[in-house]
Amino acid sequence: MKNKVKLQVKKNFEKSFQAGFPLISKDAIVNESALQKEGTLIELQDHRGQFLGKGYYGIQNKGRGWILSFDPNEEIDQELFTRRIEQALAKRTSFYEDPHTTAFRVFNGEGDGIGGFTLDHYDGYYVVSWYSEGIYQFKDYVIKALTSSVEVKGLYEKKRFDTKGMYIEDDDFVIGERASFPIIVKENGMNFATYLNDGAMVGVFLDQKDVRKTIRDNYAKDKHVLNTFSYTGAFSVAAALGGAKKTTSVDLANRSKPKTIEQFSVNGIDYEAQDIIVEDVFNYFKYAVRKKLSFDMVILDPPSFARSKKHTFSAAKDYPELLKQAIAITKKGGTIVASTNCSTFDMKKFKGFIDKAFKESNGAYKIVEEFSLPKDFQTISTFKEGNYLKVAIIQKI
Incomplete structure (x- = not known):
């Protein structure tokens, strides 16, 4: 298709590419200045000039492209x-x-x-x-x-x-x-209204399908469920269809309310029997403590990074503190669905966050189920960052 640009890889990055790591980072390249136009085909070479892989140049966060083939004879076409x-x-x-x-x-x-x-x-x-x-x-x-x-x-x-x-x-x-x-x-079997012409988010996050099914089938019956960072209320729909007594959906975005009403409606659920609240989740937690509210299930699925007028949230730093606030309003014997799509830490570290939050809350817990990406979200073992989703279903003891 196009002429290839040859890039030399720094010695300390060679082994990862030899092992099949596909992302070309800015820090891995010696002669990054050779990269001019995005879409250019590139060939990676080690310090001896030996072939490591071929791909294309494209700026994606800290990445500078992807290897598409580790076969020197395979054409990118x-x-x-x-x-x-x-x-x-x-x-x-x-x-x-x-x-x-x-x-x-x-x-x-x-x-x-x-x-x-x-x-x-x-x-x-x-x-x-x-x-x-x-x-x-x-x-x-x-x-x-x-x-x-x-x-x-x-x-x-x-x-x-x-x-x-x-x-x-x-x-x-x-x-x-x-x-x-x-x-x-x-x-x-659940219905979701989607809008493919309405910005980056179309109405439902497909990577949570297994978690929603599990909430509906195994955890929601006769429960009062709090769904925080609720977006269009997909978890609330799953809980309601699973027989929840009531769902409370909380999200800061004004459009979350009509979107959540729509999702309930396309499933034949009376949205007026549910609580749909437009509010900063952190403020709602304070309100719930003040009013002595408690829930049988709390769903926590925050964005990796979020900013409101009074709060800035980073999953990598602030998740334990967020989880402590959820623990405080979860009934004994109740369930917390703790989820993150942050790719900068793994499930082991996430479990460390959970442990820290419960210890600082002087509480006991048991992780009863764990989830990562569903099978349609194919990942590869050589790029663990690609398996970003971490979900723990926790019982508060």
Whole structure:
């Protein structure tokens, strides 16, 4: 496709690439100044000039691109993209055949062999998310590979990188037929209203599907459930469908209330029987303590980083303190669903946060279940950061 730029890797990074690590970081490259235009094909070499891998240049956080092949004879071309996407689709056959789940991930970046973009399926429609201007240069390859492999009603895209004044389509529509929104998708028999033309977040986070099903099937019955950082209330819907006495959804965003009302409504749930509160979660915790409120289940799924007028939250630093506030309003014998999508620490460290929070609360606990990404979110062992989701279902003893 294009001329390759040869990059020398620093000696202390060579072993990780030899072991199959796919992300090219800024710190790993000796001659980073050789990189000019995103989308340029690159070849990595060790200090002796020996081949390590080939990929493309694209700025994604601290990354400077992804290795797409560790085979010196494999070309980065249309055939490679088609082959990888076909392989990914084949792994999701069970999802395509399941009438109870019509929303799922079909291509998970580096987990499926091409870092920098993802593909999600919503009842015949698809959304491609681009995470760098570099991978966006391969847009035609991706579209051709997808449309030649599976029937696509319509395709929408999300540019998750700084577009620097580039024209962005108002509704992110790319090809096919425009959808009528909302698209009501199914997930393990639950309904969710989705909007593929409404910014980066379409209405439901697909990576939590196993957790929602477990809450519905095993934990919600006859419980009063508090869902914090509730977004569109998907966990609340799962709890209500599982027989919860009542759900309380709390989120700072004004749009969370109408969105949550909609999600209850498309599932035939009386939203007026639930509490939907637009409030800073940290303020709500203080209110709950002041009013001596307590819950049978508290769901904690904060963003990795969040800022409100009075609070700044970083999961890597502040999760134990947040969890302590949840512990304080969880009934003895109750359940806390502690979740984080922060990729900078692993499950071992997350369990350390849980232990710290309970010790400082003078409380006892038991982790009864753990979750990471569902099987449609394919990951690889050589890139542990890709398996970012950590969920612990905790019983307060």
